[in-house]
Amino acid sequence: MMIKPLDQAVGSIEAMKAVFARDMKVAFRQRQDLLNPLLFFMMVVTLFPLGVSPEISFLQEAGAGILWVAALLSVLLSLDHLFRHDFDDGTLEQLVLQPQPLFLLVLAKTMAHWVLTGLPLVLLTPVLGVMVHLDGNSIAILCLTLLIGTPVLSLIGAIGAALTLGLRSAGVLLSLLIIPLYIPVLIFGTGTVAAAAEGAPVGAYLALLGAFLVLALTLAPFASAAALKVSLSNS
Amino acid sequence: MSEPLLQAINLQCERDKRELFHDLSFSILPATVTRVEGANGSGKTTLLRILAGLSDAWAGQLLWCGEPRSRVRESFLRNVLYLGHRPGIKPLLSPLENLRALMAGRRPMGNKALMQALARTGLAGYEQVPCRHLSAGQQRRVALARLLVADEPLWLLDEVFTAIDASGVVAIENLLQERAAEGGAVVFTTHHNVQIAGTKRLVLTPGAVGYDD
Numbered sequence: 001m002m003i004k005p006l007d008q009a010v011g012s013i014e015a016m017k018a019v020f021a022r023d024m025k026v027a028f029r030q031r032q033d034l035l036n037p038l039l040f041f042m043m044v045v046t047l048f049p050l051g052v053s054p055e056i057s058f059l060q061e062a063g064a065g066i067l068w069v070a071a072l073l074s075v076l077l078s079l080d081h082l083f084r085h086d087f088d089d090g091t092l093e094q095l096v097l098q099p100q101p102l103f104l105l106v107l108a109k110t111m112a113h114w115v116l117t118g119l120p121l122v123l124l125t126p127v128l129g130v131m132v133h134l135d136g137n138s139i140a141i142l143c144l145t146l147l148i149g150t151p152v153l154s155l156i157g158a159i160g161a162a163l164t165l166g167l168r169s170a171g172v173l174l175s176l177l178i179i180p181l182y183i184p185v186l187i188f189g190t191g192t193v194a195a196a197a198e199g200a201p202v203g204a205y206l207a208l209l210g211a212f213l214v215l216a217l218t219l220a221p222f223a224s225a226a227a228l229k230v231s232l233s234n235s
Numbered sequence: 236m237s238e239p240l241l242q243a244i245n246l247q248c249e250r251d252k253r254e255l256f257h258d259l260s261f262s263i264l265p266a267t268v269t270r271v272e273g274a275n276g277s278g279k280t281t282l283l284r285i286l287a288g289l290s291d292a293w294a295g296q297l298l299w300c301g302e303p304r305s306r307v308r309e310s311f312l313r314n315v316l317y318l319g320h321r322p323g324i325k326p327l328l329s330p331l332e333n334l335r336a337l338m339a340g341r342r343p344m345g346n347k348a349l350m351q352a353l354a355r356t357g358l359a360g361y362e363q364v365p366c367r368h369l370s371a372g373q374q375r376r377v378a379l380a381r382l383l384v385a386d387e388p389l390w391l392l393d394e395v396f397t398a399i400d401a402s403g404v405v406a407i408e409n410l411l412q413e414r415a416a417e418g419g420a421v422v423f424t425t426h427h428n429v430q431i432a433g434t435k436r437l438v439l440t441p442g443a444v445g446y447d448d
Binding site for chain 2: 006007008014015022085088090094096098099100105229232233
């Protein structure tokens, strides 16, 4: 007999790289989807001074909060796409059936999501920060908090996206599930910038944000992977 | 008599409070082709999804090479290829990119081997065209190219003949037959009139189940 059961599988790291690379490739074939969260982010931040007050003092005080809320909402908007297309075309079934641990593959997908949505927001922040009259130090701190905070948003959001995958209109439920978990990140993110503006030390705030990130990195992929299996099992 | 690859003992499945099958026991031996038959809604797809490990809505026992499947999950997943209604083809990627991505976690291959597989399924010249520009049948053929490079001993194929033209159906029949001759096991569902010599039949009828060797 020629065909025998196989034992060697591709290493997890190799498989993660392949998942990441495919997601990047698909995203760059569909660039308008990449621009949506960025445009939303820019629109919210530019509309605030027009709608509320263009006073420099107001903007300096509220600027960091506005940017954080806008970043949070634009990540939230992009979450539904994280697994939806893969679910529809069957890629997700094949992902779940790969011999590597699913949580690592989900982590690779979540990392791709962050690189495609969170990271561009961080890169755009200095420009928008100048627009709302934040000083250089505040902008630097704000960027740092977003750099630590947006991966947390992607990681936690992936759990919600995986849980609501089987539903036809997942949007509202996804937001309801995820927003409460985002609030601590938002509070500490904006708190850091506020503390920096008053000249207080920000080390403790950043350490807490970092702790959120470590917690999300170690736990969220397991939860997302379990949620994906449940959603696929029920479909 | 060789060891069964996959053994199902008293499988039972309920969906939406309706029992699809119960006390379903069978073995999938190497070098066999098994066709799962039944009317629409009789649970063919559900059975294949259960066997593949995608669905948890079942009771009973599943053994992989004599061991409970949950205990040897990694080795089980490496040894089973499942192709469903939705074959995992990304419309934005080309056939070559799709095939490469699907093989990456199992058996990475060079472009040359992948191109050959695509050419054999009749996709020569389309390797670099995004799949959304291809017809439904051509997209199915991308998924079938995967069978040509697959080394898994057990294939679970759900409706692989859908949207495939007559010559393609013959090619798949031959492929499955060759596969069985080499010692692989194939379980498939289809509504097509498919002729593969030595096919076992697994018939799902509501409430009662027959297995005919």
